[in-house]
Structure formats: structure tokens, C-alpha cells
Amino acid sequence: MGNTYEVIIVGGGPAGLTAGLYASRARLRTLLIEKGIFGGQIANAAHVENYPGFPDGISGLELGELMHRQAKEYGLETVAAEVYGIALAMGGTVIETTEGDYLANAVIIATGAEFNRLGVPGEERLSGKGVSYCATCDGPFFKDRVVAVVGGGDSAVEEGILLTRFASEVILIHRRDQLRASRLLQERAFANKKMAFLWDTVVEEILGNERVTGLRVRNVKTGSTSTIEASAAFIYVGQRPNTDCIGKLLSLDEEGRIPTDGRMETEIKGIFAAGDIRKNSSRQAITAAGDGATAAISAEKFLIQQ
Amino acid sequence: MGNTYEVIIVGGGPAGLTAGLYASRARLRTLLIEKGIFGGQIANAAHVENYPGFPDGISGLELGELMHRQAKEYGLETVAAEVYGIALAMGGTVIETTEGDYLANAVIIATGAEFNRLGVPGEERLSGKGVSYCATCDGPFFKDRVVAVVGGGDSAVEEGILLTRFASEVILIHRRDQLRASRLLQERAFANKKMAFLWDTVVEEILGNERVTGLRVRNVKTGSTSTIEASAAFIYVGQRPNTDCIGKLLSLDEEGRIPTDGRMETEIKGIFAAGDIRKNSSRQAITAAGDGATAAISAEKFLIQQ
Numbered sequence: 315m316g317n318t319y320e321v322i323i324v325g326g327g328p329a330g331l332t333a334g335l336y337a338s339r340a341r342l343r344t345l346l347i348e349k350g351i352f353g354g355q356i357a358n359a360a361h362v363e364n365y366p367g368f369p370d371g372i373s374g375l376e377l378g379e380l381m382h383r384q385a386k387e388y389g390l391e392t393v394a395a396e397v398y399g400i401a402l403a404m405g406g407t408v409i410e411t412t413e414g415d416y417l418a419n420a421v422i423i424a425t426g427a428e429f430n431r432l433g434v435p436g437e438e439r440l441s442g443k444g445v446s447y448c449a450t451c452d453g454p455f456f457k458d459r460v461v462a463v464v465g466g467g468d469s470a471v472e473e474g475i476l477l478t479r480f481a482s483e484v485i486l487i488h489r490r491d492q493l494r495a496s497r498l499l500q501e502r503a504f505a506n507k508k509m510a511f512l513w514d515t516v517v518e519e520i521l522g523n524e525r526v527t528g529l530r531v532r533n534v535k536t537g538s539t540s541t542i543e544a545s546a547a548f549i550y551v552g553q554r555p556n557t558d559c560i561g562k563l564l565s566l567d568e569e570g571r572i573p574t575d576g577r578m579e580t581e582i583k584g585i586f587a588a589g590d591i592r593k594n595s596s597r598q599a600i601t602a603a604g605d606g607a608t609a610a611i612s613a614e615k616f617l618i619q620q
Numbered sequence: 621m622g623n624t625y626e627v628i629i630v631g632g633g634p635a636g637l638t639a640g641l642y643a644s645r646a647r648l649r650t651l652l653i654e655k656g657i658f659g660g661q662i663a664n665a666a667h668v669e670n671y672p673g674f675p676d677g678i679s680g681l682e683l684g685e686l687m688h689r690q691a692k693e694y695g696l697e698t699v700a701a702e703v704y705g706i707a708l709a710m711g712g713t714v715i716e717t718t719e720g721d722y723l724a725n726a727v728i729i730a731t732g733a734e735f736n737r738l739g740v741p742g743e744e745r746l747s748g749k750g751v752s753y754c755a756t757c758d759g760p761f762f763k764d765r766v767v768a769v770v771g772g773g774d775s776a777v778e779e780g781i782l783l784t785r786f787a788s789e790v791i792l793i794h795r796r797d798q799l800r801a802s803r804l805l806q807e808r809a810f811a812n813k814k815m816a817f818l819w820d821t822v823v824e825e826i827l828g829n830e831r832v833t834g835l836r837v838r839n840v841k842t843g844s845t846s847t848i849e850a851s852a853a854f855i856y857v858g859q860r861p862n863t864d865c866i867g868k869l870l871s872l873d874e875e876g877r878i879p880t881d882g883r884m885e886t887e888i889k890g891i892f893a894a895g896d897i898r899k900n901s902s903r904q905a906i907t908a909a910g911d912g913a914t915a916a917i918s919a920e921k922f923l924i925q926q
Binding site: 328331332335336339340341342363364365366367368369372377380381383384387450454472475476479480498499502576577594596598600601602603604605606607608611614615617 | 638641683802883
């Protein structure tokens with residue numbers, strides 16, 4: 315059957331593409347389904363400095379395309395489609411897509427996650443130009459500059475502290491009058507002389523033409539608005555894992571991610587998860603790629619056992 | 621103190637170098653200790669096809685050097701030394717090396733693993749003169765020659781198949797009457813007309829003066845010995861994790877590897893393990909690199925909480 319594969323991979327970021335490389339190179343009949351461009355979240359990164367092997371950095375788009383080309387060298391098939399359902403069936407798993415149904419013996423879910431947006435003017439336009447959702451990735455670009463962090467949870471505070479290693483000042487903007495982050499992180503943050511806090515404050519607009527120059531903020535108690543100067547806005551208001559296609563097939567953790575073991579196996583035999591979609595992912599291109607290789611090796615072993 | 625670091629990484633393969641990149645880029649004062657060349661096991665590989673981002677392949681030596689250069693860009697310090705002890709002490713962990721002692725707040729163990737030797741006469745003497753543990757590296761030297769492969773697992777069979785690209789015949793010598801390798805690999809091997817199999821057979825000696833000329837083998841069922849002519853012996857009889865420096869500090873699994881959780885944390889707070897040295901590693905350059913990134917991120921979080 316033309317629509318039947320040994321392995322079907324959902325998602326074409328570093329996790330999915332590496333799974334595709336490994337599965338194809340192991341001579342498994344493999345299909346990768348991606349609705350957009352290859353590279354996933356990293357395709358939005360103008361300059362990736364922390365993918366090992368590229369000491370001069372590389373654009374995320376180029377890295378995604380190199381990974382794609384490499385997997386194709388070994389026979390990976392791809393289709394541009396959106397997956398709207400994954401269901402168990404006789405003889406495998408059915409992947410329901412906008413381009414028709416496909417049947418797989420093993421499935422690797424690598425659909426990733428998206429950072430929640432604030433949804434304010436300037437945010438999308440200045441994304442990658444000072445608006446960032448990853449301090450580990452982009453913090454080093456703002457040495458000796460003032461940067462803003464938006465959010466009050468563990469990620470916001472932890473990444474804020476991390477940013478003090480680069481920035482001259484880190485202004486944490488939170489809509490409430492206290493943080494949600496763990497007490498320990500709060501203590502570290504309050505003890506850090508480079509950190510300042512704007513309480514009861516929401517962002518109304520991110521300002522700048524070519525680059526972020528500041529943020530227009532509003533105090534929710536007084537209603538007064540003001541402008542703060544900053545070279546970057548790091549936004550930590552949660553992530554949304556892309557699990558719409560999974561429906562009720564797999565149970566998810568409290569963040570909406572798929573629990574796996576170290577071999578990327580989910581609770582259902584023959585279904586694997588890799589990259590940002592899985593619980594406890596480190597959410598880096600290199601860790602997603604590692605996950606993808608492990609998932610493909612596990613899928614190969616699963617198929618041998620069938 | 622000059623010998624004090626926030627993070628010390630032991631081992632300069634893909635896991636250690638990626639940990640070094642991430643820790644240095646996070647502006648942690650980081651030292652990487654490597655006794656030999658950078659790249660670890662992969663430095664022996666002439667042509668790496670499955671590290672994502674290099675569709676035309678890359679030599680392992682070059683990949684290791686690119687990773688090394690990238691980490692140095694962000695300030696990673698390195699020292700050429702052998703680590704002979706890791707011990708808990710007041711204020712951190714002491715790393716005892718041939719170049720003196722170093723003190724670390726967090727330690728990432730990325731010492732990797734080495735290939736097991738057969739331990740037969742001729743093996744060491746003819747190493748690099750026909751005795752090899754890396755078909756990818758040395759296969760091209762044996763074009764149109766008869767070569768032997770020793771072992772019956774995935775590596776032995778996979779590398780045996782690879783060698784048929786060069787050799788006129790590949791004789792796989794296995795001590796049992798069936799292979800342990802995956803079904804797919806077995807099928808590929810049995811279907812390959814250049815491959816021959818010597819079952820129930822062990823190697824007693826590797827023969828030759830300047831170069832390998834043959835192997836003396838013994839059938840374990842009949843007890844009879846014979847000599848086969850071959851220009852090379854590729855040995856794939858497992859790996860030995862490099863845990864000598866760990867002593868009794870950490871408990872190891874039955875293979876001698878370090879158990880970790882998904883965040884690369886060992887049983888001791890502040891000590892992490894990454895790559896082939898850890899239990900359940902997928903033993904690929906890309907998975908080791910992913911481990912290294914995760915270990916560095918975990919070390920960073922550990923240090924924030926100190």
C-alpha cells in the first residue's frame with residue numbers, strides 16, 4: 315500500500331529531521347509530515363550560536379535545510395500536510411492529514427511547542443530583533459545592555475537571573491504583586507543587584523523600529539502608563555505544546571507535554587515522542603536532535619520485535 | 621583561587637565539548653579536562669554521515685575540532701591532563717589530575733567508553749597495522765582484500781556490511797551459532813554476497829609481521845584450529861566505559877555505566893554525567909551532544925540554587 319510506512323514522523327524540526335535521518339539511514343521506509351518549513355522553532359532564529367559544529371554560527375533556516383537535505387540523502391520521504399488525528403487501527407497507527415490518511419507501524423511525534431505570545435503591538439514585528447522567548451539562546455547578544463523579562467514563574471525568574479550574566483540590568487515585569495516562582499529562585503533574584511522589578515505591570519506595546527528600544531507598560535492598580543528603555547524583551551508567559559493532533563490518544567502532563575522514558579517511548583507501544591513536545595525536554599535544537607536519534611533507534615528496535 | 625571553577629567537565633568528546641559550549645556561553649567559569657585529542661571516539665571516524673547538519677558528511681576529527689573551536693569562542697578553558705580521582709570536599713568537588721588538583725562547584729563526567737580488546741597474541745602489536753576497531757576509519761585501506769570481522773552484535777554486522785564496499789570478502793567470525801544483531805542487519809548481511817560467516821569460532825591469534833596476514837581460529841564445538849587468510853581484523857566485541865577516575869564515588873550499572881535521570885543528574889547533587897558514560901545512552905555523537913547540553917543547563921540551575 316502506497317500510504318503505508320514503517321515509520322511516520324510528525325513534525326520537521328530538529329527532532330523530526332534527525333529521527334528521519336536515522337530511520338532512513340537504517341533503511342526503514344519512512345515518511346516525515348510537516349505542514350510548514352523545515353527546522354521548527356529554530357527556523358525563526360537569525361543566528362544560532364549553540365548548535366555544536368558551527369563555530370561561526372548558522373541561521374536557523376539554513377540549519378533546518380541542511381538537516382532536511384541530509385535526511386533526504388538516505389531516502390526520507392516528506393509530505394506537506396497538517397496532521398489532525400492519530401488513531402490506533404488494525405495493523406498499525408493511522409495518521410489523518412489534510413493530504414489523506416497514512417498508516418504506520420511506528421510513529422514518532424515531534425510536533426514541538428510554541429511560546430505563548432503576549433499579543434501586543436510590536437511583538438511579532440520585532441521578534442528576532444530583540445523580542446525573544448529563549449534567554450539561553452539569545453542572552454549573549456545583549457552584553458552590557460538593559461533588558462526586560464516578562465513573566466513571574468520559574469522560567470521568567472530563572473532566565474532573568476541567567477540574563478544578569480550578560481545584561482547591565484534586568485527589569486522583570488510582572489502583572490501581579492508577587493512572583494509565582496519557587497521561593498529559592500525568588501531569594502536569588504531579590505539578592506541579585508542587577509535585577510529590578512516592576513510589579514502590577516503589564517506590557518502594552520513593544521517599541522522600536524529596526525530593534526527593540528523599549529516597552530510601553532501600564533500599572534494595573536493605578537492605570538498609569540509609562541515607557542521603559544530596554545534593548546530586549548524576553549517573554550516567559552508559558553509554552554503551548556502542539557498536541558492538538560493527539561486528542562485523547564496519550565495522557566499529557568500538567569504542562570500538556572507527552573511523558574516518555576529515556577528511550578522516548580510513550581505509554582503506547584510503537585508511539586514515540588521527541589523534542590520539545592515531550593516532558594522534561596531541555597528545549598534546545600541539539601537536545602531535540604539527540605531525542606530524534608534516540609526515538610528512531612527505539613523505533614527500529616520496536617519494529618524488529620514486531 | 622586559580623584552580624577553582626564553577627563547572628569542570630571531564631572528557632572532550634561531543635558530550636563534553638557541548639557541555640563546555642553551553643556552560644561557557646552561560647558565562648560560567650568552566651574548565652574542560654581532556655588527556656588526548658578532542659572529539660572522543662568520533663575522532664577515529666574518517667567520515668561521519670549521521671551528525672545532523674552535515675549532509676555531505678564530515679570527518680570525525682574535523683567535527684571534534686569544530687566543536688572545540690566553538691566552545692573556545694565563548695571562553696571555555698581546557699587543560700591536557702588525565703583525571704585519576706574525583707572526590708567530594710569542603711566547598712565543592714576536587715578533581716585530581718596529572719596536572720594538579722582542581723576544585724569545582726559542579727562536575728560533568730563525559731569520559732565516554734573504549735572498545736574492548738580480544739586480548740589475543742598479535743592484537744596489540746598489529747593495532748593500526750590491520751587490527752582496527754573502526755571500519756569507517758580504516759576500511760578504505762583494504763580495497764579488494766579479504767578482511768575479518770570479529771563479533772556478532774549490531775556493530776559487528778553493521779560494520780561488516782560497510783566493509784563490503786571496500787573488501788573483496790568479509791568473513792564474520794562469531795563464537796556462537798547465531799548473531800545478536802538486529803533482524804534488519806542480519807537480513808542485509810545474509811543477503812550480501814561478499815559476506816561469509818564462521819560460526820562457533822573464536823580467534824586465538826592474529827598473525828603477521830609488519831601487517832596482518834591472517835587469523836588463527838578455533839571451533840569451540842569441535843576444538844579444531846585452523847588459519848584463515850585476511851589482511852585485516854576488525855574487532856567489535858563491546859565497549860568499556862571509562863570510569864576509572866570515579867572510583868567508588870558513584871554506583872554503576874551492570875555494564876559499568878553511570879545511572880542518571882533525564883536531566884543528567886547522578887545520585888550526587890552537583891555531579892552530572894553525559895554521553896556514552898551514562899546508562900541508557902544511545903551512543904551516538906548527536907545524542908552525546910544533546911546529553912552535554914542538558915547536563916550544562918542542569919549544572920547552571922544547580923549553581924543558581926546554591
